[in-house]
Amino acid sequence: MTGAWWTKLHPLTRLALFLTVCLHAALGREFLPQLLLFVGLLVLLFACGAAGFHYRLLIWAHVLGLPGTILLFIAIGYEQTHLWSEALAWGVVEGARYALRLECLFLANLVFISITSTREIISLFSHRWMPTAAGTLLSTAVRFVPLSLTEARRIYDIQRCRGLRLRPWAPRSWLPIMVPLFVSQMCRAHDTSVMLVVRRIAPGAGAASSRKPGVADWFVLGLALAICIQTLL
Amino acid sequence: MGFQAAGTEALLLEDISLQIQAGERVGIIGPSGSGKTTLGLHLAGLHRVALLGHTSGRLWLNGRDCTQNGCEGFAGVVLQNPEVQLFGETVEEEVSLSLQQRTGDFDRERELDRCLNPFGLGAVHDQRVATLSLGWKQRLSVASMLALDPKVLLLDEPTSYLDEATADLLFDVLAAQAERTGLTVLLIEHDLHRLVPWASRLVAMRQGRIVFDGLPAAYSSPSRLFVEPADAVGTKRSRRGEERVLAIERVSFGYNGCRAVLDDVSLSLAAGEIVAVVGPNGSGKSTLLNLVKGLLEPDDGRIICAGPAPRMDTVGLVFQNPDSQLFAHSVFEECAFLPRNQNLPTQEVSSRTRRALAQVGLQSQAERVPFSLSYGEKRRLTLASTLSGRSTVLCLDEPTVGLDGDCLGQVAGVLRQISAEGGAVLLATHDSDFVKAVASRVVTLRDGRIVGDTARQGDIA
Numbered sequence: 298m299t300g301a302w303w304t305k306l307h308p309l310t311r312l313a314l315f316l317t318v319c320l321h322a323a324l325g326r327e328f329l330p331q332l333l334l335f336v337g338l339l340v341l342l343f344a345c346g347a348a349g350f351h352y353r354l355l356i357w358a359h360v361l362g363l364p365g366t367i368l369l370f371i372a373i374g375y376e377q378t379h380l381w382s383e384a385l386a387w388g389v390v391e392g393a394r395y396a397l398r399l400e401c402l403f404l405a406n407l408v409f410i411s412i413t414s415t416r417e418i419i420s421l422f423s424h425r426w427m428p429t430a431a432g433t434l435l436s437t438a439v440r441f442v443p444l445s446l447t448e449a450r451r452i453y454d455i456q457r458c459r460g461l462r463l464r465p466w467a468p469r470s471w472l473p474i475m476v477p478l479f480v481s482q483m484c485r486a487h488d489t490s491v492m493l494v495v496r497r498i499a500p501g502a503g504a505a506s507s508r509k510p511g512v513a514d515w516f517v518l519g520l521a522l523a524i525c526i527q528t529l530l
Numbered sequence: 531m532g533f534q535a536a537g538t539e540a541l542l543l544e545d546i547s548l549q550i551q552a553g554e555r556v557g558i559i560g561p562s563g564s565g566k567t568t569l570g571l572h573l574a575g576l577h578r579v580a581l582l583g584h585t586s587g588r589l590w591l592n593g594r595d596c597t598q599n600g601c602e603g604f605a606g607v608v609l610q611n612p613e614v615q616l617f618g619e620t621v622e623e624e625v626s627l628s629l630q631q632r633t634g635d636f637d638r639e640r641e642l643d644r645c646l647n648p649f650g651l652g653a654v655h656d657q658r659v660a661t662l663s664l665g666w667k668q669r670l671s672v673a674s675m676l677a678l679d680p681k682v683l684l685l686d687e688p689t690s691y692l693d694e695a696t697a698d699l700l701f702d703v704l705a706a707q708a709e710r711t712g713l714t715v716l717l718i719e720h721d722l723h724r725l726v727p728w729a730s731r732l733v734a735m736r737q738g739r740i741v742f743d744g745l746p747a748a749y750s751s752p753s754r755l756f757v758e759p760a761d762a763v764g765t766k767r768s769r770r771g772e773e774r775v776l777a778i779e780r781v782s783f784g785y786n787g788c789r790a791v792l793d794d795v796s797l798s799l800a801a802g803e804i805v806a807v808v809g810p811n812g813s814g815k816s817t818l819l820n821l822v823k824g825l826l827e828p829d830d831g832r833i834i835c836a837g838p839a840p841r842m843d844t845v846g847l848v849f850q851n852p853d854s855q856l857f858a859h860s861v862f863e864e865c866a867f868l869p870r871n872q873n874l875p876t877q878e879v880s881s882r883t884r885r886a887l888a889q890v891g892l893q894s895q896a897e898r899v900p901f902s903l904s905y906g907e908k909r910r911l912t913l914a915s916t917l918s919g920r921s922t923v924l925c926l927d928e929p930t931v932g933l934d935g936d937c938l939g940q941v942a943g944v945l946r947q948i949s950a951e952g953g954a955v956l957l958a959t960h961d962s963d964f965v966k967a968v969a970s971r972v973v974t975l976r977d978g979r980i981v982g983d984t985a986r987q988g989d990i991a
Contacts, residue, residue: 414619454825455855458847459915460871473867476857480901484853488614491580495607496617497631497678 302513308417310514310521315409317521321528322401328390331397338404345411361465362399367392445482452477531587531597533568533577533738542568542583544738550716550731552681555708557725557746558718560735561934562906566718567686569735573716574684575601592681605716606680610687610932612667616674621646621662622655624670628677645677648703649696664691665811672700676707684716689724690931693810693960697721701728720934723963773801774836775954776822776845776923781831783814783821791817793978794831799923799954804945806965807958809975815958818975819925822956823847835923843872846921850928852908861887861903861911862896868919879918886918889944906937913944924948926957930964942968 306314318334325331371388378384410418453461456473464470510518533543543565550556550573558566571580575591578600589597591604609615618624625645629638646652649669654662662670668691675683683704689697701724707713719725726732726746734742734749742749776799784790792814799805807815820826822833824841835844846868849855858864865886869879887893890910895903900911909932916924929941945955945968959965965972974982 414623452854455849458823458825458842458849459855459868460842460919462871473855473857477854480853480856481851485614487580488609488611491576492607492609492615493617494579494602495574495576495605496615496628496674497603 305511305513306517307510307514308413310510310517311409311413313518313521315405317524317528318405319402320525322398322405324528325398328394328397331394331401335397335401335404338401338408341408342404342411345408357465363393363396366396370395444485445478448481448485449474449478452481531572531585531589533565533572533581533583533585535581535583537582542738543572546587546740548573548733548740548743550714552714553708553712555705555715555728555730556717557729557732558716558735559720559722559725559732560741561936562932563904564735565738566735568738569733570684570686570716570718571607573605574607574682575604576607578602605682605684606675606678608668608672608675608683608685608688610690612664612671612691615671616659616667618659620655621651621657621659621670624659624674625651625677628674632677632679641677645673648706649673649699663812663816665693665696668692669696669700669811672703676703679711680713682714682716684718686718687720687932688717689719689721689960691811691928691960693808694962696811697724697960704728720932721961721963773952774798775801776836776956777834778818778822779832779834781821781828781833783817783826783828783830790829791978792821792828795975795978795980796831797973797980797983799956801922801952801954802949803971804949804955804957804969805971805973806969807956807973807975808960808962808965813975814978815975816927819847819927819956819958822923822925837922839920843919844921845923845925846916846919847925848913848916848927848929850931852905852912855912855915856900856908858900860896861892861898861900864900864911865915865918868915872919874920882918882920886914889917889947890914891940906933909933909937910940913941917944917948921953923954923956926955926959928959928961929957930959930961938964938967 318338321334322331325334367389369388370392371384374384374387374391375381378387452474453463455477459473461473462470463474531543531546532541534541546569558570560566568577568581571577572585572589573591575596577585577589578598579602585597587597588595591601594601596604616624618627622642625642626638629641629645643652646655649672651666651670651673654666659667659670668688672685672688685704688700692700704713704715704717705728708715717725717729726749729746732742732744732746732749733740778795778797781792781795782790783792795814795818797805807818809815817826821828822841823845824833825847833841835841837844856864858867862883866879866883869882874882884893884896887896890913892907892910892914895907900908903911913926913929924945926945930938933941942964945957948955949970955968957969971985972982973980
């Protein structure tokens with residue numbers, strides 16, 4: 298994937314696109330553009346080779362989360378209208394839309410991480426005007442979901458060796474993955490933050506920040522800005 | 531100096547008095563939980579960043595009082611787990627990232643070669659970091675740290691994932707660097723046979739206190755392994771003859787269809803055997819264990835276990851990091867997880883669990899919360915939680931990493947007991963002392979092929 302068009306974009310452009318997609322996913326009101334965005338991100342996820350375990354986990358999260366989300370929205374609808382028919386109609390649509398938003402955010406994160414190297418991410422958040430701690434926090438936060446998924450897979454394999462059988466309808470069966478995942482991610486975050494300090498990964502680091510954006514970057518940035526304005530208006 | 535962790539009464543460091551001169555090569559030793567890492571982080575000026583708690587007394591680093599504020603950037607640090615230390619995409623990029631942080635005039639290309647080549651990283655300079663084995667990642671993390679040109683370097687058990695030759699190489703490189711640049715090295719390590727001839731000074735710790743500080747030659751310690759060699763104890767192998775419990779037949783495997791990690795590997799284990807798989811980093815040891823367990827399927831060849839039960843039940847696999855598997859609210863429940871999942875009757879689950887805990891010396895800790903155990907106890911618990919199942923073949927991946935002599939002795943005892951009861955053990959390790967102590971047979975892997983398979987006689991190559 299080194300020759301793909303997205304790898305030629307400036308990391309800042311990729312970040313701007315990522316934020317635009319997040320903004321649109323979070324605030325967009327139309328269902329169809331959201332659906333198209335979801336499909337587009339899914340295609341991109343496959344195209345950049347990031348699908349696989351991440352994707353399967355996404356499907357599970359979607360399947361598991363959707364009924365619960367819709368039920369929650371139906372309950373909210375009933376609380377407001379006290380009419381089951383209206384609550385059902387409103388809850389199904391809004392619940393599905395809400396789930397779609399979450400999936401878009403999740404997919405956008407995976408795509409951004411898989412097309413942007415760790416070093417580029419760190420350099421993006423490392424500028425003279427940004428405190429090192431804030432830059433470190435942001436770069437760690439952006440990488441959190443994909444790193445967690447990789448770690449979840451490793452833990453899943455370990456627990457499989459101990460006879461774990463995951464039952465999607467039994468939340469208790471997920472504990473042997475969720476608890477060690479939480480502990481291990483906390484330890485990892487701690488060690489990584491110490492190492493970022495030790496490695497002096499600080500303002501101005503990395504080649505990405507010294508690279509100048511090209512014509513394609515300006516075009517994409519303009520497009521992203523237009524989408525942001527349209528979404529906000 | 532002393533250090534009290536937040537939220538506890540216990541002192542992790544107590545009455546520490548130490549003065550280290552520039553250019554010294556200090557080895558810090560002691561059992562698990564004795565405070566080695568806590569002391570090391572203080573000496574590196576990272577206690578404010580890496581530890582939660584209160585430092586008492588006075589800590590002077592480079593002529594500055596750093597007791598309360600620490601001294602970030604004073605020292606380079608290499609942690610035990612290389613996974614958290616690497617931030618670049620490729621090997622070269624990783625080292626370049628460090629070089630970019632350096633100030634002053636230097637020839638970047640020459641420095642890059644100087645950092646990469648001693649560890650053999652020049653040949654893989656364009657390889658993606660994610661595709662490297664743990665051993666190669668550890669080499670890279672040391673090289674990246676040396677590229678920062680620190681005046682002080684702290685290494686916390688850096689040889690845990692390194693093969694014998696690379697561990698020797700690491701000590702040589704550190705000695706050469708200290709000689710050339712006056713680097714002060716603080717090295718936390720369990721393995722004394724390499725440390726003693728290398729260090730100019732040895733600091734031994736126990737329960738947060740320094741119990742020895744002086745020339746390595748003056749330090750008299752019991753051997754690292756408090757166990758008799760395998761030959762003295764003997765195994766059941768001879769009595770049980772060739773009752774085969776596991777057969778690996780012409781197995782080949784490559785990740786995602788890429789270069790073969792294992793190529794035409796054949797191996798069989800008889801009841802009572804303890805087989806050590808040794809070999810350099812990336813030779814395919816862990817992959818072989820994962821294939822035997824059934825976590826991976828071979829591209830070619832087959833793996834057969836004696837008995838009608840599926841391989842997932844017949845083979846037990848113990849992983850290195852206990853924090854990746856502990857989840858239950860008590861030690862007993864953690865240990866009972868496997869036999870319950872194997873649908874054994876409640877009575878049998880209980881008896882197997884109690885027996886497994888007794889085997890590793892944790893029977894009195896059955897009601898404790900697993901997360902409150904020390905690292906050594908957690909490692910023993912992960913072993914017990916595999917022993918409690920009905921497996922006849924036990925696989926262990928680097929069982930000695932991070933364990934002190936007492937814990938190693940217990941693990942060795944458990945393996946011998948399994949062997950004596952007719953089970954078979956397959957362990958992947960770099961630790962030649964442990965191999966000498968427990969293995970009845972040594973299989974050497976190199977580039978995915980078996981290049982040696984001998985009943986243990988004397989030292990391994």
